Structure formats: structure tokens, C-alpha cells
Amino acid sequence: LSVRDDFESYPITEDDLRLLNGKAAQQKFELDDEALYLAYGATLLVACINEDYAIYVQLGDGDIVIVDEFEVVSSPLPEDPELIANEAHSICSQNALEKIRFDVVPLEQQCPLMILMCTDGYSNAFESRQAFLQAGTDYLKLHRTEGLDSLKELIPAFLNDASSTATGDGVTL
Numbered sequence: 001l002s003v004r005d006d007f008e009s010y011p012i013t014e015d016d017l018r019l020l021n022g023k024a025a026q027q028k029f030e031l032d033d034e035a036l037y038l039a040y041g042a043t044l045l046v047a048c049i050n051e052d053y054a055i056y057v058q059l060g061d062g063d064i065v066i067v068d069e070f071e072v073v074s075s076p077l078p079e080d081p082e083l084i085a086n087e088a089h090s091i092c093s094q095n096a097l098e099k100i101r102f103d104v105v106p107l108e109q110q111c112p113l114m115i116l117m118c119t120d121g122y123s124n125a126f127e128s129r130q131a132f133l134q135a136g137t138d139y140l141k142l143h144r145t146e147g148l149d150s151l152k153e154l155i156p157a158f159l160n161d162a163s164s165t166a167t168g169d170g171v172t173l
Helices: 003-009 014-019 023-031 033-040 129-146 148-165
Strands: 044-049 053-059 063-067 101-106 114-118
Touching: 044 063, 044 114, 053 063, 063 129, 114 129, 129 148
Parallel strands: none
Antiparallel strands: 044 053, 053 101, 063 114
């Protein structure tokens, strides 16, 4: 199903337009026929591990964070210097393939015990980058002490807390 077919089947409503950030975004969407593709935009975060390698792929904002056995938290991909002021590359961008960042890391070099992938709404809900990265260590500690099932039960409450402090952006982990 193409974007245009879907758009014609499910047109953008006035309520949808009100959800757009700012008057300028609303006007651009209303005036620019090609802007309808923006409604289908999303960032992309992928982590894939086999017995030898970890592969990380990212397009746009959001975060991929790894926590190793020593509870050291790091980002396997460098930050995108082009991501400023809530402007992000997206799967709907004309040059999306050129903006993909990726890395293939031998597990003998860096073996994650936990990989967290989240929208930028989650990381932006923290007071600082350090506080956000500390959450990775906290999740690993909870997993070790309480178990995976307990951690899975707690995550919705953590996301609700983050959502209440977020700037209206999506909060997903």
C-alpha cells in the first residue's frame, strides 16, 4: 500500500493537524502536497547479534545504548551532528539511505549484556545525558536482582514517569 493510497483512505483530520508541533509545521503540511509523506516518517533503530558480531543501525533520532558486564554504559554509534532542534532524518526522507549510521562490532571487542533502544522522547525526559545513561545501569541491576519478568512489569511505570516529564514527544523503550 503506497503512502498516497493510505492517505486517501485515511485522510489527515483537523485533530491530527493540531498534534503537529507548531503553526509552521501545520501550514507546511496544509500547503505542500509532498509534505503528506512526513506523516509517515519514523526513525529506525536496529540491533542484531549473532555468535560473532553485533550490528547496530540507526536512522534519525533516538538512542541505542549498550550495557556491558561491568555495568559500563555506552552508545555504539556516534551522535548525528545534523540532528538539531527536533529536526530528524526519517524513513520518509528523500535521502534516507545516505543518513543511515551503522556499525558492526566483533563481540570479542565489546559484548553487551543489555541493549536498550528508545525514542528521543525517553532520553530527553532525563535531566542530563549522564542521568539517561545511568538508567541503563539501573535496568541491568534490576534484571540481575529482580529478574527479567519483574523488570518487564516495572518498565511501563518508568515510561509513564518519563512521559509525564517529556516535551510532548513519544516515549518508547
